[in-house]
Amino acid sequence: MWESLLKGEWLSKSLRAKPALLSKKENGLSLSGSAFVELLKAVLDKGTPFRFRAEGFSMHPFIRNGDLVTLSPLFNTIPRLGDVVAFVLPGTDRLMIHRIIGAKGRFFLMKGDNLHGPDGLIRKTNILGRVTRVERNGKEIFFGIGPERILIALLTRRKAVSSSLLHVRRLVRPIIKRWLK
Numbered sequence: 001m002w003e004s005l006l007k008g009e010w011l012s013k014s015l016r017a018k019p020a021l022l023s024k025k026e027n028g029l030s031l032s033g034s035a036f037v038e039l040l041k042a043v044l045d046k047g048t049p050f051r052f053r054a055e056g057f058s059m060h061p062f063i064r065n066g067d068l069v070t071l072s073p074l075f076n077t078i079p080r081l082g083d084v085v086a087f088v089l090p091g092t093d094r095l096m097i098h099r100i101i102g103a104k105g106r107f108f109l110m111k112g113d114n115l116h117g118p119d120g121l122i123r124k125t126n127i128l129g130r131v132t133r134v135e136r137n138g139k140e141i142f143f144g145i146g147p148e149r150i151l152i153a154l155l156t157r158r159k160a161v162s163s164s165l166l167h168v169r170r171l172v173r174p175i176i177k178r179w180l181k
Helices: 002-006 033-044 147-159 164-180
Strands: 022-025 028-032 050-053 068-073 082-087 095-104 107-110 120-123 127-136 139-141
Touching: 028 050, 033 050, 033 068, 033 095, 033 127, 033 147, 095 147
Parallel strands: none
Antiparallel strands: 022 028, 050 068, 068 127, 082 095, 082 127, 095 107, 107 120, 127 139
16 A cells, blocks of 8 residues: 555555545645554655654754654664654554654663653664754754754753753854854
């Protein structure tokens, strides 16, 4: 079924026949959680980035509800401290996009920047891809997934990320832009 989606046949008859997989939204159709995770895995397994609209507030202010997020396959790389990754929460079909705030062997400690507690240790096999681009209102957002991600991970781990970090952003942003040129 997913092969037809990957080839551009967006709504095959079999998909239309299963209304639980799709729901109608204001701006189009939305896949259910497990169907979306399956499609995401299939696309990333082919080595292709996957772009979708984020929902939720767990990564606010760096990723906001409604931002366009691009996930790229990990290939054979190991995620690093501060990376924002998509993973399947163990025991569920729930897709999460959170930041890596620690690592222990093949396990990674994940936490949403705007949450009080971590998700726990997640196996590398549960990590689907890395966030490589965030767009808001047609503009690319660099802050949160660039080199500052390590500082944000350390602050998030110590529960120190707050609205005051937005003020630091104004100071750091020009330095980072010059550094990346």
